Amino acid sequence: MDIYVYPHEFDDFAVGQVIEHEQRRVLTEADNLLFSRMSGHEHPALFPYGSAAAGPVPVNPFLVLAIVGGISVRATSKGAIANLGWKYVRFPERAFVGDELRAITEIRGKRQSKSNPARGIVNIGTYGLTQDGRVVSETDRSFMVRVG
Amino acid sequence: MPFETGSAPPATHVERYGMGAHDLVQGAVFEHETRRTLLDHDNTLVSLLAMNTHPVHIDYAYAAATEFGKPLAVSPLLVSTLSAIVFNDFRQLALRSFEIREMTFKVPVFPNNTLRARSEVLERSDGFALLALSGFKDTDADTGSAENRDTEFCACRLALCFAEPG
Numbered sequence: 001m002d003i004y005v006y007p008h009e010f011d012d013f014a015v016g017q018v019i020e021h022e023q024r025r026v027l028t029e030a031d032n033l034l035f036s037r038m039s040g041h042e043h044p045a046l047f048p049y050g051s052a053a054a055g056p057v058p059v060n061p062f063l064v065l066a067i068v069g070g071i072s073v074r075a076t077s078k079g080a081i082a083n084l085g086w087k088y089v090r091f092p093e094r095a096f097v098g099d100e101l102r103a104i105t106e107i108r109g110k111r112q113s114k115s116n117p118a119r120g121i122v123n124i125g126t127y128g129l130t131q132d133g134r135v136v137s138e139t140d141r142s143f144m145v146r147v148g
Numbered sequence: 149m150p151f152e153t154g155s156a157p158p159a160t161h162v163e164r165y166g167m168g169a170h171d172l173v174q175g176a177v178f179e180h181e182t183r184r185t186l187l188d189h190d191n192t193l194v195s196l197l198a199m200n201t202h203p204v205h206i207d208y209a210y211a212a213a214t215e216f217g218k219p220l221a222v223s224p225l226l227v228s229t230l231s232a233i234v235f236n237d238f239r240q241l242a243l244r245s246f247e248i249r250e251m252t253f254k255v256p257v258f259p260n261n262t263l264r265a266r267s268e269v270l271e272r273s274d275g276f277a278l279l280a281l282s283g284f285k286d287t288d289a290d291t292g293s294a295e296n297r298d299t300e301f302c303a304c305r306l307a308l309c310f311a312e313p314g
Binding site for chain 1: 182190195199202214220223225232235243246249251256304
């Protein structure tokens with residue numbers, strides 16, 4: 001496989017490239033607790049606080065979103081001016097404490113801004129996977145970059 | 149004389165916070181009560197916790213030189229905080245899965261902005277609801293104004309799958 005060349009501006013993004021991100025991350029109880037409490041999550045489906053139930057502890061999907069997004073930044077939006085939004089954010093399966101996350105990003109499209117030719121919009125799809133290949137997040141995101 | 153300890157009175161009431169499936173009626177609008185001020189500390193901590201290397205969140209000298217002139221709130225923290233405000237109000241909902249669709253950021257959010265949320269039920273069927281969700285921020289922290297003016301900073305659809313109460 002080719003080594004990925006980090007993009008700095010619009011012309012550097014090559015539509016069709018699929019990147020296996022280098023960084024991985026084991027999800028810990030501390031990660032889940034800190035992030036969930038900081039965001040204020042109380043819904044038991046997202047953060048089963050106070051549960052003494054045995055078995056694997058499900059991780060807050062928004063933490064999965066944050067980490068998978070974070071892992072992908074260096075290879076995608078590190079030079080971006082701003083994040084524009086997500087076409088979708090999905091969580092096909094739950095991640096659990098102890099799972100190791102990795103991420104794959106596909107460069108899906110890019111276009112120059114109509115109103116400002118010095119700006120471009122890049123569209124990427126990022127997948128979060130566990131060590132056993134479960135897809136725990138799927139996102140389609142757009143961000144704004146410089147042209148030239 | 150020893151303190152009287154070791155026994156609690158029997159409960160006469162049980163606390164049940166939040167709405168459930170019955171409250172998800174098509175056309176219903178919810179102004180979610182909880183608001184949250186995002187601090188610089190929150191933003192830096194979550195950026196680092198999420199391994200996000202974008203300097204606009206963690207390098208204030210870099211951020212000062214951008215067109216925004218200051219650091220930006222990191223998007224996953226915004227989405228998570230906004231969603232928590234909404235999901236907490238539906239704590240009695242037996243949520244099975246959810247999906248965020250068509251989320252767009254309209255204006256930048258900075259540390260020290262105060263966030264709030266509004267949602268509206270657009271579609272409702274058996275075990276399913278589609279909400280329009282809007283995130284608002286105060287502009288006081290940006291302008292120094294004493295008025296509490298809300299600006300919509302993001303909008304999306306929130307699709308919810310849940311168990312109907314039996």
